[in-house]
Amino acid sequence: MRLILTLLLLLLPVSSRAQDTLTIATVNRAPFAMIEGEKITGFSVDLWQMVAEQLALEFEFRTVDTFAQMLELVSSGAVDGAIANISVTAEREAQMDFTQPIFDSGLQIMVPFEESSSSVIAVLVTRDIAYAMLAAAALLFGGGMLMWVFERGRSEYFNRPARDAMFPAFWWALNLVVNGGFEERMPNSRPGRFFAVLLVIGSLFFVSIFVAKITAAMTVDALQNSIDSLADLEGKRIGTVEGSTASVFLRSRDLQYIGLQDLDELFNLFGEGALDAVVFDKPILAYYAANKGRGEARLLDRTFKPENYAMALPTGSPLREQIDQSLLKIREDGSYDSLRAKWFGSAR
Incomplete structure (x- = not known):
């Protein structure tokens, strides 16, 4: 009996240490999560690291190829959470939990930039x-x-x-x-x-x-x-990421689109002139237009279907309350505004 108790005591620390290390899934979505080899940076990545530091959480990132894979890992409980540009929707809420909103977003239309x-x-x-x-x-x-x-x-x-x-x-x-x-x-x-x-x-x-x-x-x-509004998309070659909130939005408007699995593939197709417009998340398109697509893309002023980004957690996660409190503290002490200014040039 004493031998059994001793073995249990020896095993408990190992088990505890294994549970202390969280696994956080992410996917390449500049500027929220950018994966370059073993280096992972971005707005959401930095924000999560602030939260983890406040709560003294040990974690490791698990990178995946597609957005759908990341959400599947969360809903199945295979990871402890996920960060990127994850929009909060009713359909996703039924499959997982979300933290406090971390970024206000929405859908926007990007078209080729043409000099008059x-x-x-x-x-x-x-x-x-x-x-x-x-x-x-x-x-x-x-x-x-x-x-x-x-x-x-x-x-x-x-x-x-x-x-x-x-x-x-x-x-x-x-x-x-x-x-x-x-x-x-x-x-x-x-x-x-x-x-x-x-x-x-x-x-x-x-x-x-x-x-x-x-x-x-x-x-x-x-x-x-010319494409100046949503009505002008009729009959045009529209591209978006399949399974995204943008694809759901386009289907609800009965607009035919080309659905790509990979965001890089979508931008490559747009850069080659194979698409007349791209409908996707506003900050993602704005980052592309200001960097890789500079001089080749422009965004329409109007934002369609406002959305909020949040961190995704498995249903019933005990971390939700702690993370929400940490996010509120980060907003209150000004750290959030500084982080947003770092990645987007202004606090708002």
């Missing part, structure tokens, strides 16, 4: 516009040569051989349409004057039609390509 000047050039350099410009040049050339026929021998400007008169005649017609012509080069013959009047009057209609065509092309292009 490049958009105008893209609209102008089209087959229809090119044909219209060629037709205008041909009409001006024909009109100038016809004026040469009328004014040859009567006007010093047109008194030259046909080969030498080609460009001067075209230049005269172009200036007549654009600037009203030159007073010193006014036609002298009756047919020339009559034709010049017809050319000026006709140019008013021609220029109006030409300008209207360009305006219509730019308007149609803007309506077809």
Whole structure:
């Protein structure tokens, strides 16, 4: 009996030490959790380390490849908790517990960044516009040569051989349409004057039609390509992470989307121009647009479906109350605001 008690006493410290070391799951989601080999950093990582230090908790990180794997480990009780950009939803609440909110978030739309000047050039350099410009040049050339026929021998400007008169005649017609012509080069013959009047009057209609065509092309292009709201996503190539709150949101709006399992794969697809828009968590998209996607992505101002991030714990976890109290202390002493400023540039 004494031997059994001795063995139990020897085993108890080992068991206690094993239980004291918590396992916290996380996934690569910059800037909340960033995994670079054995180094793990990020806003949520730093916040958890503050909590663990306050509560004197020993822990080790367990990294996984996907967000779904991380949540499955929590709901099954295989880990003691999880940190990243974990949105609190009713569906997840039924499978696990959450701490006090650690970050206010929401869904946002990211689209390719396009300079307005490049958009105008893209609209102008089209087959229809090119044909219209060629037709205008041909009409001006024909009109100038016809004026040469009328004014040859009567006007010093047109008194030259046909080969030498080609460009001067075209230049005269172009200036007549654009600037009203030159007073010193006014036609002298009756047919020339009559034709010049017809050319000026006709140019008013021609220029109006030409300008209207360009305006219509730019308007149609803007309506077809610009994304300024959720309604503009209809028929566009939308990307998000499958199983995320963004995918649930898009399905509830009957919007077709391309669901990726990996966030890096989603951003790569966007960078290659294969997506017209990405719908995902606002801070994640903002971090991408300000870093890897700088100059290539922009975010729409409106935030859809406000959400809160929190630390996830297995249902009934005894750590929840302690962690909540620690989070409140971190907010009260200003540590939270300093941490947020470190990762996002401002406390709010």
